[in-house]
Amino acid sequence: MKPLSPECLPLPDCAERAWARDAVNLLQGDARRSADTHLINPVFPGLSGISFYLKDESTHPTGSLKHRLARSLVLYGICNGLIRQGTTLVEASSGSTAVSEAYFAHLLDLPFVAVMTKDTSRQKIAEIERFGGKCHFVDRACEIYDAARQITEETNGHYLNQFTYAERATDWRGNNNIAESIFSQMELEVHPVPEWVVMCAGTGGTSATIGRYLRYRGLPTRLCVVDVEHSVFYDGYRTGDRNKTCEKGSRIEGIGRPRVEPSFLPSVIDHMIKIPDAASLAAMHVLSERIFRRVGGSTGTNFFGLCWVAGQMMRENREGSLVSVICDSGARYEDTYYNAKWLEENKFDIEPYREALNIFLDTGDFTLLEALVRASK
Ligand SMILES: *Cc1c(COP(=O)(O)O)cnc(C)c1O
Numbered sequence: 479m480k481p482l483s484p485e486c487l488p489l490p491d492c493a494e495r496a497w498a499r500d501a502v503n504l505l506q507g508d509a510r511r512s513a514d515t516h517l518i519n520p521v522f523p524g525l526s527g528i529s530f531y532l533k534d535e536s537t538h539p540t541g542s543l544k545h546r547l548a549r550s551l552v553l554y555g556i557c558n559g560l561i562r563q564g565t566t567l568v569e570a571s572s573g574s575t576a577v578s579e580a581y582f583a584h585l586l587d588l589p590f591v592a593v594m595t596k597d598t599s600r601q602k603i604a605e606i607e608r609f610g611g612k613c614h615f616v617d618r619a620c621e622i623y624d625a626a627r628q629i630t631e632e633t634n635g636h637y638l639n640q641f642t643y644a645e646r647a648t649d650w651r652g653n654n655n656i657a658e659s660i661f662s663q664m665e666l667e668v669h670p671v672p673e674w675v676v677m678c679a680g681t682g683g684t685s686a687t688i689g690r691y692l693r694y695r696g697l698p699t700r701l702c703v704v705d706v707e708h709s710v711f712y713d714g715y716r717t718g719d720r721n722k723t724c725e726k727g728s729r730i731e732g733i734g735r736p737r738v739e740p741s742f743l744p745s746v747i748d749h750m751i752k753i754p755d756a757a758s759l760a761a762m763h764v765l766s767e768r769i770f771r772r773v774g775g776s777t778g779t780n781f782f783g784l785c786w787v788a789g790q791m792m793r794e795n796r797e798g799s800l801v802s803v804i805c806d807s808g809a810r811y812e813d814t815y816y817n818a819k820w821l822e823e824n825k826f827d828i829e830p831y832r833e834a835l836n837i838f839l840d841t842g843d844f845t846l847l848e849a850l851v852r853a854s855k
Contacts, residue, residue, distance in 0.1 A: 772808025
């Protein structure tokens with residue numbers, strides 16, 4: 479075929495740039511209207527020389543740390559020219575991300591479809607639908623990816639794909655990411671540079687952002703990632719095998735995955751701990767009682783990890799600050815984790831862990847907690 483000479487082609491307009499400009503403005507406007515989240519410093523009498531700090535991400539407009547991620551994923555799609563006027567947004571989610579993405583889709587007047595397992599909490603489903611999003615349900619956690627791809631194809635839409643793009647959609651050098659915010663909020667504390675940051679993993683995006691930021695800023699703080707039952711992050715980290723999978727889905731909503739997600743970056747993690755689900759839920763109850771408001775299950779995992787690291791530090795007579803995250807509020811789990819009948823039906827015996835945690839937080843005595851964890855192995 480003979481190539482066309484250049485003058486035969488009319489120069490194109492810059493297609494849809496006006497829509498993209500308005501969309502980016504709307505997203506930046508949402509950020510401008512938001513205040514930074516609190517870094518709270520609850521006091522526990524048994525902790526000598528150790529301070530806990532919790533970054534409260536439950537106070538974002540859509541109730542979780544996924545507000546940051548959803549804004550970043552949508553911005554990333556628009557700036558890559560993949561999201562345009564009318565593009566259907568599709569996501570595979572265990573719920574929180576879909577709630578936040580539904581909010582941004584509504585803000586930009588774009589259709590949104592969330593693919594989730596059918597046991598996703600009623601509250602999250604209601605929130606997605608409130609923002610005009612549609613929910614598509616599958617039976618098992620490992621089925622969400624293929625279903626999301628298929629719906630993306632059918633609608634000629636854009637798959638936001640948090641499990642792949644979380645780590646790269648967030649600007650890890652700063653730009654008000656969670657790590658930059660935490661370290662600047664710590665500046666006037668007695669121990670301004672934390673010994674450890676403890677974080678659970680869903681996409682792995684938050685831990686990736688924190689781990690990268692530590693290196694970028696030359697900080698000595700170490701990163702401990704806490705994993706749950708029915709998740710392969712821990713095994714993937716220990717063995718270096720990214721192809722590990724597991725059959726059953728995680729019971730702690732928002733975290734623990736049946737495959738080692740592409741966004742999970744083992745190379746920036748200093749240590750990992752696998753925490754029994756009953757311990758996560760006990761820690762969720764204990765923290766909620768002590769700060770007088772309810773937090774979600776993954777926050778329980780984080781809090782248990784904080785106590786575990788603190789117990790070991792105290793044994794070695796070490797002092798310092800430890801930071802973790804309140805990922806979402808307990809309001810989403812009234813029917814489940816906060817319902818005694820549900821706990822019983824699902825065979826979670828949280829009482830032994832609850833007692834051991836309370837003893838540790840009140841007296842600093844770590845022996846019972848440690849004995850329970852050893853017995854669970
Ligand atoms: C996503 C999520 C997490 C984990 O954050 P990632 O950055 O995805 O690893 C923790 N808790 C809740 C409730 C979440 O939705």
